Amino acid sequence: DADVTQTPRNRITKTGKRIMLECSQTKGHDRMYWYRQDPGLGLQLIYYSFDVKDINKGEISDGYSVSRQAQAKFSLSLESAIPNQTALYFCATSSGNPGQPQHFGDGTRLSIL
Amino acid sequence: GESVGLHLPTLSVQEGDNSIINCAYSNSASDYFIWYKQESGKGPQFIIDIRSNMDKRQGQRVTVLLNKTVKHLSLQIAATQPGDSAVYFCAEPLNQAGTALIFGKGTTLSVSS
Numbered sequence: 001d002a003d004v005t006q007t008p009r010n011r012i013t014k015t016g017k018r019i020m021l022e023c024s025q026t027k028g029h030d031r032m033y034w035y036r037q038d039p040g041l042g043l044q045l046i047y048y049s050f051d052v053k054d055i056n057k058g059e060i061s062d063g064y065s066v067s068r069q070a071q072a073k074f075s076l077s078l079e080s081a082i083p084n085q086t087a088l089y090f091c092a093t094s095s096g097n098p099g100q101p102q103h104f105g106d107g108t109r110l111s112i113l
Numbered sequence: 114g115e116s117v118g119l120h121l122p123t124l125s126v127q128e129g130d131n132s133i134i135n136c137a138y139s140n141s142a143s144d145y146f147i148w149y150k151q152e153s154g155k156g157p158q159f160i161i162d163i164r165s166n167m168d169k170r171q172g173q174r175v176t177v178l179l180n181k182t183v184k185h186l187s188l189q190i191a192a193t194q195p196g197d198s199a200v201y202f203c204a205e206p207l208n209q210a211g212t213a214l215i216f217g218k219g220t221t222l223s224v225s226s
Contacts, residue, residue: 004156031212040122042202042216043157050212058213090156094212101147102214104156 006105023091032074136203143205
C-alpha cells in the first residue's frame with residue numbers, strides 16, 4: 001500500500017548497533033502498528049499506538065522501543081540489535097473503528113550479523 | 114495465551130479449482146475476524162472480514178464461513194487463478210479494545226496452470 005511507506009526497505013547491520021526503522025502514512029489514520037514476521041510464521045505485534053500520546057506493548061515488545069512523533073509517523077528502534085531480531089518488519093495503520101482493516105507497508109528486511 | 118492457527122501450511126490447487134483455507138481460533142470472545150493475502154515481497158492486503166454475529170460473508174470470488182461452535186473459520190476462493198498464489202492469514206483482535214490484531218501462521222496457496 002503506497003500510502004504507508006517504510007524506510008529503509010533493506011538493512012544489514014552488526015550486533016550491538018542501534019537501528020531505527022521509520023514508517024510514515026498519508027491515510028490520515030490515528031492508529032499505527034509495528035509487526036515482525038519470521039519465515040513460516042505469521043505476523044507478531046510488537047507495539048501499537050492509537051494516537052500521538054498513546055503507546056502500547058504488543059505480543060513481543062522486549063528489545064524494541066517506539067516513538068510516535070506525529071500522527072503520520074511511527075518509528076521502531078532496536079537499541080542494541082541481536083541476531084535473533086533478524087526478520088521482516090511491517091508497519092500498518094487503521095482508523096479507530098474496530099473491524100476496519102489495517103493497511104500495511106511493504107516491509108523492511110532487517111539482517112543482523 | 115489465545116492464538117489463531119491454521120490447519121495446513123501449504124495448499125496446492127489447479128487453476129479453476131475452488132480453494133478452501135482453514136483457520137482455528139481459540140478466543141471465543143473475538144467479535145470479528147479478518148483474512149489477509151500476502152504476495153511475495155509485499156505487505157499483507159485485506160481480503161474480507163466477518164463479524165461474530167454472522168456465519169457467512171461473501172465477496173468477489175471469496176466467501177468466509179464462521180463456525181463459532183468449533184471456533185473455526187474458512188476462506189473459500191472460487192475458480193482459483195494463478196494470481197491468487199500467495200500466503201493467506203487469518204487474524205483476530207488482540208483484545209476488546211479493538212483494532213490491534215493477532216495473526217495465524219499462514220497458508221501458502223500455490224496455483225498451477
